[in-house]
Amino acid sequence: MEKKYIAYFSILLVGLIFIARLFYIQVIDTKYKPSPLNNSAVAVKYDYPERGFIYDRNGELIVANQLSYDIMIVPRDVKTLDTLEFCNLLKIEKDDFIRKYKKARIYSPRLPSVFVAQMSKNDYAYLQEKMYKYKGFYIQKRSLRQYSLNSAANVLGYIGEVNNTLLNKNSYYQQGELIGINGVEKEYEEALRGLKGVKFIQRNRFNKEIGPYKDGMYDTLATVGKDVTITLDIKLQKYAEDLMINKRGGIVALEPTTGEILSLVSSPTYDPNLLVGRERSKNYKKLRADEASNPLYDRSLLAQYPPGSPFKIINALIGLQEQVITPQTHFYCYGGFKYGRSSKAFMKCHCGTNGSAVQLDRGIYKSCNSYFANTYKRIIEKYPTSSEGMKTWSDHVKSFGLGDYLHNDLSTGVKGVVPDEKLYNRMYPNFRWGPTTNISNAIGQGEILTTPIQLANITAIVANRGFYFTPHIIKKIDNKPIQMDKFTVPKRTTINPEYFDPVVEGMFHVVENPGGTARWSKVEGIEICGKTGTAENPHGQDHSIFIAFAPKDKPKIAIAVFVENGYWGSRWAGPIATLMIEKYLNGKSTRPWEEKRMHEGSIQDEYDKQLLMKELEKAAE
């Protein structure tokens, strides 16, 4: 009789094992618990909303959308067709056709894949009528960016397929979706893209869709992207880009009273339409490969140059604040400043004052190196040790927003360099350094490096007499003005407002005074304050720099222009800056000859020479 217990026992055992197994796969193991998103029984369909438009500060449409048409293929449904005719329609070779077909087939015979991407509207109109003949092919509409003006590519940025790093980080995006990669497109991606709608569709095992999943319980509607208004004045931007033709460099124009960026030019630039559509990756590679002129590199934000003479303005302000000089303090200049016993320890000066007394005003408009070397020396020597003096000086400089990111809403940026006592203690560990060691800081030539946008910000500070708003590009989202504390709270420098007036006066004379360094750029009817700069450059010709703001009282525009290897400040940068001021304030220029000179002027031969030198050096190595 115990035999029957063997039977009972084994039956119960099997029952227990089965229940335990069910418990494991149904309750414990999460591997078997698909959510609607990764349930293979559910197809997810996205409904992509139209991306928001981008307008400039005057409401002019800069970026819109255009429809593009992808030819899609479902290999399983393809029936025999007149390949030759079809190839002619699509403008592809027969080999191409076979290759693409095989690729789609390998990807999946059942799922649609892109056969020919981004056909033009004309091709579409023609194809549409013929498509019925080709089973297994259909046309899918997509939305692409369209730029009405060939301008501001560096500001607007572009969109492209989302990369893997971001896919892992941000669960919103799916493989193959488009995302803003640069510029405004990147920075305001969330506003522009809107929210895609999701539809869950029940499938059977052949991937046939058999109706909405759970009657559309989880489905969401798409939200259209918001329109964005940026602070750029697209006419001014385009004007500036044209003036910079055949010249490399960066221009930044700000509205001092708000910190809004009026134009942000990097030259050479590229046509934003190049990075749209079928030719995008080909064009991108081409732009990328152009290492010599590097159009993808935003010089207005990323290029760090020695600021040169415009930096004398800051030294003057620090001198006044530290009370080591007054507007009446005068120094004498005999063609330079001797800062050591050696004959080499001599900073040349071309101010041409020849031993006559140079006061602050004249120092600025003549750009006298000796004057600012003396001032700088006094600032550092005011303190018992060079370290303390250096620290005070450095803190003042940093309060102008130099040596740090501006924390703006532009997609890239660099810090620049402001030297401080720590740097010099590291540079000269066994040497008692003093103001004469780094005397070139006096004329913006030493270790200090700034970007054009930082330089423009300094100009805005002077125009505002002591404070600035962080430069920013966003004006309105969805037609609602932006209220962001970081852009609307003024930031003050360590310089008292009253010290600005004599300096502004000096800058006014740079243009106005018959002896000023930028007297050729004088514009009738506009009170422009400026400062020229000529920054030495070990690789070739000096850089041409000019900062300016106008009008002198209640300034509306502050601008910094940087032209690489432009010889001297008043040769290129000065005219460009004043032409832009004229254009912005009056809508047109009274000096067409200057415009013509800028449009026709080229520094390409100098760049070619540098490239040649570089290659020769390489060859020599």
Next chain:
Amino acid sequence: MGWINIYAASVTDTSQGVLDFSTLYGKQLQWIGFSTVIIVIIIAIDSKFYERFSGVFYIISMLSLVGLFIFGSTVNGATSWYNLGGSSIQPSEFAKGATVLALANYLNEPNRDLSNLKDQLSAFSILLLPAILIILQPDAGSALIYFALIFVLYREGLPAIYLGLGFLAIVLFLLTLYAGFTSSIIIVFSILTLFFVYLLNTKKFQLNREWPKVIMLYVFIGLFLFSVDYVFNNVFEQRHRDRFSIVLGKNVDTKGIGYNTNQSMLTIGSGGLTGKGFLEGDRTQGNFVPEQDTDYIFSTVGEEWGFIGSSAVIIIFIAFILRIIRVAERQKSKFSRVFGYSIATIFFFHFMINVGMVIGLLPTIGIPLPFFSYGGSSLWGFTILLFVFIRLDADRTYEW
């Protein structure tokens, strides 16, 4: 007769489970209707009839199996069906009942002794004949059930050594598949050697007298392992090998050969604790699991009723089978007892293999889950088995 209720519950469960497949649902209801007719007929006939005509049934069903090779139609590679107009009949489902009746009738003779070699051979051949005919179709899965019936013979006096040998053979078989020929021969021989060394130490065993037996044992096991390896690699078809590989975890291809098992486990797993509710199983609706209406019916239960529902089904099955064994044990006639044990074995075997396959514990063997899977032949076959037994049980008081 308390367990008729269980059966009734099973029948309603069937109709519910099949409701998921609207096209097949009506058809299955027809089958159920017919099976009620069959039940009535079975109950009406005198129980002695089954005993007396068991030989006839056996011969008829063997002939029907043989006839398949001439008139049968081929579905999924196996010639197992007779095509009768709109529907088809699978004679192997009925052959089970006939074989069991014949076996019971054979063992019912008073002087049968299963420790006797001649009677053993006769009993085996009753089982082997339909098994061989079904293997030839080829439908190895359905044939396996006849080997399971050895357990009934054990109950009726077959020495335990046969069961032990069978069990050992299965263990060695799986070991060879899992570890490969060389390593499993090393494992088995070292265990054997350790065992003999132990026996030598206890002095109960003298090597000089018993050595031929020991050597025989080594040779026999070695040959067995070799033949398993040989059969697996050279006789089995690739699909059989793949099925074993999946369960042994050697092969994790979820797109090709492992698709069924993987999909069925995903489907069951998606049911969670309480299930998605009746007709709410999206994976069932999406027809993700192949053969879900027949062999993989249990995955529907798992998805729609969850852990609670599917374990309830398992408990009902276990209780049902235990109940049959208990009823079989109380039979006074040997015929009824053998029959009862046989159908318990059949139900249990079907249940174990089918559910084991669906939840990924056993290799893919296409046999139906009694009273759940779609299919007229199997429903009728199981109904006949069950109700013949009920009829026998009802008459047990008049047996003397």
